[in-house]
Amino acid sequence: MPTKILFERIDSIELQGVSKKYGSRFAVESLDLTIEGGELLILIGPSGSGKTTTLRMINRMIEPDSGSILINGQNVMHLDPVRLRRNMGYVIQNIGLFPHMTIEENVGLVPKLEGWDQNRTTERVRYLLDFVSLPPDRFINRYPRQLSGGQQQRVGLARALAMDPPLLLMDEPFGALDPILRKQLQKEFLEIKKEIGRTIVFVTHDIEEAFRLGDRIAVMDNARLLQVGAPEDLIFEPVNELVADIVDTARKFKHMDTLNVKDLMTPLDTKYILEGDLDACHAVEVMKDRNTETCIVLDNGKLIGKLEMVNLLKCEEKNPLVRDIAKPMKVFALRDSVATALSEMKRSGEYMAMVMNGDTICGMLVSDEVLLKLI
Amino acid sequence: MIEIIHRIIILWEKHLLTMRTIEHLEMFSIALTISVITGVSMGIIIYSHPKIASPVLNFLNILETIPDLALLVILLPLLRLGTGPTIAASVIYSLLPIARNTYAGLKAVDAQYVYVAEAIGLSPKDILFKVRIPLSLPLIAGGIRIALVFTMGVVTLGGLVAAGGLGTVLQNGIQLYEKDVIILAGLWTGILAVILDHGAGRIEKELYKRYGTWQPQR
Amino acid sequence: MAATALIINATWEHIVLVYTSLVVSILIALPLAFASLYSRRLALVVMNFANLVQAVPSFAVVAIVVPFLGIGFFPALIAIMLRALLPIIKNTYIGLTNIDPALLDYAHGIGLSEWQIHRFIRFPNAYPAMFAGIKFAAILTNSIAVLTAFIGSGGLGEIIFQGLIGYNTQKLLSGAIPAIILAVLIDFFFTILEKKITPEHLKND
Numbered sequence: 001m002p003t004k005i006l007f008e009r010i011d012s013i014e015l016q017g018v019s020k021k022y023g024s025r026f027a028v029e030s031l032d033l034t035i036e037g038g039e040l041l042i043l044i045g046p047s048g049s050g051k052t053t054t055l056r057m058i059n060r061m062i063e064p065d066s067g068s069i070l071i072n073g074q075n076v077m078h079l080d081p082v083r084l085r086r087n088m089g090y091v092i093q094n095i096g097l098f099p100h101m102t103i104e105e106n107v108g109l110v111p112k113l114e115g116w117d118q119n120r121t122t123e124r125v126r127y128l129l130d131f132v133s134l135p136p137d138r139f140i141n142r143y144p145r146q147l148s149g150g151q152q153q154r155v156g157l158a159r160a161l162a163m164d165p166p167l168l169l170m171d172e173p174f175g176a177l178d179p180i181l182r183k184q185l186q187k188e189f190l191e192i193k194k195e196i197g198r199t200i201v202f203v204t205h206d207i208e209e210a211f212r213l214g215d216r217i218a219v220m221d222n223a224r225l226l227q228v229g230a231p232e233d234l235i236f237e238p239v240n241e242l243v244a245d246i247v248d249t250a251r252k253f254k255h256m257d258t259l260n261v262k263d264l265m266t267p268l269d270t271k272y273i274l275e276g277d278l279d280a281c282h283a284v285e286v287m288k289d290r291n292t293e294t295c296i297v298l299d300n301g302k303l304i305g306k307l308e309m310v311n312l313l314k315c316e317e318k319n320p321l322v323r324d325i326a327k328p329m330k331v332f333a334l335r336d337s338v339a340t341a342l343s344e345m346k347r348s349g350e351y352m353a354m355v356m357n358g359d360t361i362c363g364m365l366v367s368d369e370v371l372l373k374l375i
Numbered sequence: 376m377i378e379i380i381h382r383i384i385i386l387w388e389k390h391l392l393t394m395r396t397i398e399h400l401e402m403f404s405i406a407l408t409i410s411v412i413t414g415v416s417m418g419i420i421i422y423s424h425p426k427i428a429s430p431v432l433n434f435l436n437i438l439e440t441i442p443d444l445a446l447l448v449i450l451l452p453l454l455r456l457g458t459g460p461t462i463a464a465s466v467i468y469s470l471l472p473i474a475r476n477t478y479a480g481l482k483a484v485d486a487q488y489v490y491v492a493e494a495i496g497l498s499p500k501d502i503l504f505k506v507r508i509p510l511s512l513p514l515i516a517g518g519i520r521i522a523l524v525f526t527m528g529v530v531t532l533g534g535l536v537a538a539g540g541l542g543t544v545l546q547n548g549i550q551l552y553e554k555d556v557i558i559l560a561g562l563w564t565g566i567l568a569v570i571l572d573h574g575a576g577r578i579e580k581e582l583y584k585r586y587g588t589w590q591p592q593r
Numbered sequence: 594m595a596a597t598a599l600i601i602n603a604t605w606e607h608i609v610l611v612y613t614s615l616v617v618s619i620l621i622a623l624p625l626a627f628a629s630l631y632s633r634r635l636a637l638v639v640m641n642f643a644n645l646v647q648a649v650p651s652f653a654v655v656a657i658v659v660p661f662l663g664i665g666f667f668p669a670l671i672a673i674m675l676r677a678l679l680p681i682i683k684n685t686y687i688g689l690t691n692i693d694p695a696l697l698d699y700a701h702g703i704g705l706s707e708w709q710i711h712r713f714i715r716f717p718n719a720y721p722a723m724f725a726g727i728k729f730a731a732i733l734t735n736s737i738a739v740l741t742a743f744i745g746s747g748g749l750g751e752i753i754f755q756g757l758i759g760y761n762t763q764k765l766l767s768g769a770i771p772a773i774i775l776a777v778l779i780d781f782f783f784t785i786l787e788k789k790i791t792p793e794h795l796k797n798d
Contacts, residue, residue: 100512159495441736445769
């Protein structure tokens with residue numbers, strides 16, 4: 001029996017004063033958290049911190065004792081759980097593919113229950129398998145036990161995407177994989193994430209994974225939410241020792257004082273360079289071809305500033321020259337300290353700065369990449 | 376050798392063994408079909424009402440200890456002579472192994488599969504029919520295999536209460552003290568039972584292999 | 594109603610037949626099971642034969658004894674044993690072999706003799722399985738002993754067969770009901786014995 005689509009897209013998920021008790025112990029205690037539509041929010045914390053309980057309350061696998069959870073303003077407790085769950089994808093660590101069903105039957109199970117006919121289901125399954133890099137012809141008729149762990153995890157993801165849900169809940173999906181495979185799947189997952197542009201809530205206990213994948217990270221400990229913010233918030237402004245401990249600031253970042261911008265900068269790729277005398281319309285074309293969203297504008301080798309696709313599109317009608325609309329950007333010297341540079345960038349809300357030696361451009365400093373190099 | 380085969384053919388025809396075998400298998404199939412339907416349903420019912428599970432299984436356990444001939448005989452006043460009491464007695468014996476194994480199978484399904492099924496939005500009914508029952512099939516098949524042996528035994532006894540089948544041939548053979556008929560019919564009944572049991576065993580093993588959650592127990 | 598004396602007499606015959614068969618079966622089965630520990634060939638033959646014969650209808654087993662041994666108490670005893678031996682052997686063998694190898698290693702390590710290992714380790718470990726086999730055999734024996742009246746063993750089955758000839762309901766019931774009561778008693782008795790005999794650490798509940 002088909003269930004109604006509850007939400008085409010996610011605007012927000014609000015957890016308001018949510019608590020869950022087991023016996024006399026809080027699993028989650030008065031949690032307030034807003035997940036924004038389209039973001040990948042990481043829930044991280046040691047085991048028993050309440051991160052998984054929080055995730056499971058979103059699809060009502062666990063029901064809160066008090067507080068409310070609103071998706072696009074609708075209280076999940078007022079929705080039929082079966083219908084609610086069919087409107088979101090769910091991926092867990094031990095995958096849980098049904099051993100008695102083929103890959104096609106596993107991925108197509110919910111579409112079938114939703115009343116799709118065989119052709120449509122098969123087509124969807126083939127598309128999804130392809131999407132998660134499993135050649136459909138080779139895998140569609142196999143049983144889960146004939147697949148490796150990584151392949152099973154991909155099928156698990158395909159199953160979660162079967163109904164094209166706007167929300168994905170992922171409970172340590174890569175936790176059981178060996179480190180190299182985990183890295184690879186994370187990389188692939190980032191690609192997939194870009195393509196599908198959904199809201200994702202992702203539980204992990206691996207801070208490195210959190211930094212790689214998360215737009216924002218919510219740190220939990222002992223049933224409470226300690227802090228939520230972008231990776232650099234947690235690193236540079238942990239609210240307390242516990243957060244610092246969990247993001248491992250002390251160990252991983254204590255050597256940052258000794259590092260210079262030179263050590264962590266990225267060489268300037270020519271694909272990011274635009275000449276100042278180009279007009280906006282052409283610049284849009286060039287950037288499309290180069291598949292970039294941001295560019296650096298140079299005028300005869302002299303730095304003018306940076307240019308973002310979104311800004312360019314706004315002024316396409318007037319069609320000015322790019323040198324006139326480029327915005328100034330921060331510049332650091334080779335010997336500047338990385339820690340200072342990053343906190344300065346963070347304060348002014350920039351994710352990218354230039355590194356110069358006098359008048360010569362040496363490279364770029366990109367905050368995300370710096371973090372990835374550090375961890 | 377040829378002479379022996381010749382004698383077997385004559386005996387076979389004289390005692391209508393083809394007809395008796397058909398009668399036998401007919402009773403057997405009817406009884407087993409009823410047993411499977413009621414047994415599996417009963418297993419599902421006591422699974423969904425755990426409070427009555429233990430009393431029901433205990434009661435079936437007691438029925439199981441009753442000597443088969445005595446059970447057959449106390450059904451006579453109710454069901455008259457013939458196939459009626461034979462089939463009824465077969466079903467009564469077969470309920471326990473099928474219901475018990477169904478119940479145990481449904482309970483033994485790995486919790487993670489049920490959890491995932493719930494999480495991806497299967498209703499309780501979907502979970503029962505798409506996950507629990509399929510994953511219990513190997514154990515249910517094991518129960519049906521035991522029931523098959525019981526049913527074969529009771530159906531053979533049916534000859535003693537005028538139900539026809541191979542038991543009738545054995546009964547006549549013993550009463551008339553015709554040794555070669557007894558040997559022929561006895562062996563044939565035994566072989567038939569062993570073949571059916573063996574076939575059921577193969578199916579059971581296949582199910583274990585396909586559903587891959589448990590190893591065959593023997 | 595058939596004369597009470599007749600029923601009591603038949604019940605007595607029935608009990609004698611059941612317990613003689615059971616005791617003889619145990620006396621043969623246990624040594625065979627132990628012997629199977631020392632010979633894989635024997636174990637294989639015994640187990641396969643056990644599985645095979647378990648599928649054969651009792652009536653066929655009872656009938657097939659007749660051409661070779663005739664009728665009466667002794668052929669009935671043999672027929673019953675053919676069925677009752679196997680569950681005991683099978684269960685005992687499984688109990689004896691289904692033992693943690695580390696425990697055996699340890700036993701050898703602390704210098705127990707072969708006999709001591711049997712006495713203190715294998716045998717106690719095999720108890721529950723063996724006992725379950727004997728219980729099953731007892732109920733089976735009680736069941737077949739009704740049927741063997743057809744080949745002249747006497748007992749409660751005899752009354753039933755007399756009842757069948759003239760379709761005498763009273764006779765049928767006065768044979769069947771005591772047999773059923775005996776079955777329930779055997780089950781009850783063995784269940785209690787099982788609880789007493791099972792070592793504390795092997796109890797499930």
